[in-house]
Amino acid sequence: MLRSTLPLGLLLFPATVEAQDSGGSRAAALATWRAAHGDTWRAIEDPATGFVEMLHGGRTWSPGAAASDAELVDRARVWIGEARPMFGLDDATLVLDAVQFLPLGQIGSRDKFTVRFREEVGGVRVVGGFANVLFDADGGMRSIQSSGLPELAGFAVEPALSANAGLALALGDFATRHGVRANHWSTPELVIEQVVENGRRMPRLCWRTDAQWTKDGVEPIGEFLGVDARSGAVATWSPSVHFFDITGTVSAMSSPGVLPDIASNPEQAQRMRYLSVTSPAGNATTDGNGDFTIAGANTAAQVTFRFQGAFNNVVNNAGAAYTLTQTLQPGQSNVVLLNPSSTANLTAQANAFRCVNVLRDFVRATNPTDSHGDFVATANVDVSGACNAYYNGSSINFFPAGGGCVSTAYSTVVTHEQGHWMNDRYSTGNGADGMGEGNADVWAMYVHDNPIVGQNFSGGSFIRTGTNTRLFCGDASPGCYGEVHMDGEVWMGAAWKVRANLNTSLGNAQGDLAANTLFLAWMNAYNQSTIRSIIETQWLTLDDDDGILDNGTPHFADVDNGFRAQGFPGVTPPCPAPFTYCVTSPNSVGAGARIAWTGSTRVSRNDFTLVCTGARPNTTGLFFYGQAATQVPFGNGVRCIDNPFFRLPTRQANLSGDIVFQLNLGALPTGGQITAGQTWRFQCYYRDIAGGGALFNASDALGATWCP
Ligand SMILES: [Zn+2]
Structure with a gap:
């Protein structure tokens, strides 16, 4: 195993010695790396660890394409080992999470692979801790990114407190701060939380639980709490319920396009994909065209349809879930129409069912090997309340028309909430600096190819748009607008402007494909949980076709100008003065x-x-x-x-x-x-x-x- 030797002093006094020494030793480690692999390599330091967060800008020598995923994983471990003086990542703490193919060749760059490890000590996971190694199709290594903790191999993972004691402390803290007692919680999980102390991210052994309080007609409260498994202090809080947060005003039926269920946008018969079909003669699931076959049925049968299937189960909170049962004959093509009278509650069910499938198909259409969207979501419709929608970690939830707002189960609102779920599925999470909201909006905009999120949400008004001019406030204050949806507009705006630029340069179809490919490759290849300028470097590293960032990338100008238009500093390769x-x-x-x-x-x-x-x-x-x-x-x-x-x-x-x-x-x-x-x-x-x-x-x- 490749491993560099660490001076003993570092182990004894990690925080102070690191703080004084990190700059110099990291710079020396980069110089050593450059001497071995080329001068174009660059390192971005993680100010919260003093170690390197991302190494990029070059391409290592490769003996050729890896013969198997296992070989790629081995190589990834070797590179992380060689880069240990920069990242401080201990091999023993890295557990393989995924190997993912990234089809960047389809947009004029080069195909790539990414290997993701999650950080664990003795089976105890580091919350948000991942290491990603990017390879080109010829096996050259292109970047390493870490969202984990350095020098963790010796960290003790024996709790002093029992799981139940940790849970009791968490629930007590929840009740004290919110004035209500949580009425749902998850089984406490022993984890290593990354806790910021004096500006540094430090490991804390914690019992982590998701505590939630829900009541009909009231916005729920949900929180992940981390209770220090040694001292019993509550060490971390983060929201577990992510709202589509809007207060609205006005009115209220599967709805075509991006508009909601309103009179001017009457329901249309749309194909229902991946929908489960049951009958005494056998069961089936409709395919991507809405077609199904119950094999071996040779007499008429009573066949039942409901808004449930391979990727989504819709729950109707206003009554029983919709079902339609029809007698179908064998040997002919039967035409079945659900929700024929277009009632609002059924339209909400149909919309929620269909739009989750639209997002899942978006992922597979962009990258046929990406399975992150293949899971059965739960979508609750006509949840008591009005003018909102939310994701709570295990379901997406939509309110009926009322309070001046439309029924919120439609197009971009469904894909925004499902987007929050996807953020979790890709292990990037729903960062509280606006990244969770901003990236949920990116899902909505990219899936529907439309900058407006929540069109006609209340009357003629919409919720947010990617054409917004809310500027990035700098890496030091990513959440500067003080409200998560506004903070998120910075990232959604930049992501839309990059897409718009690609459309202008490449035409609509190729531009969309380039934007979608880069976005999903980014979700796979990095775990970026905050809105920071490093995002552009990550997109450019994925877009790069020759291992040298300094000479640009195939879509450099479109990407860079998009970020700059939103106030990001941009990436400036060195350019000599005239x-x-x-x-x-x-x-x-x-x-x-x-x-x-x-x-x-x-x-x-x-x-x-x-x-x-x-x-x-x-x-x-x-x-x-x-x-x-x-x-x-x-x-x-x-x-x-x-x-x-x-x-x-x-x-x-x-x-x-x-x-x-x-x-x-x-x-x-x-x-x-x-x-x-x-x-x-x-x-x-x-x-x-x-x-x-x-x-x-x-x-x-x-x-x-x-x-x-
Ligand atoms: Zn949201």
């Missing part, structure tokens, strides 16, 4: 014209502006450019660019003798196209009649290397 060279020459007004620039030499931004100062006021000038340097007489001055060169349109100097030209990379002369990686040279030519001689002159020159 440089001046050659000489200027005296003219009729002074010592000669000088060339300068503003903007950037990034092709994706197209914001490079050429500036020439010190030319003769009001004269005519232009910029010309080429790739090779020279230094030869030219008019009254010197030409610094060799053939072939290209002329840009003429401009008039202003009263100060400045000539300005904003370069448009989309409108360059034939042959003069500028692409990333090239160096082009620019020079300013201007007329100078008063200067006599050749009657024209030139500035010094500017060399610019272009970046993605």
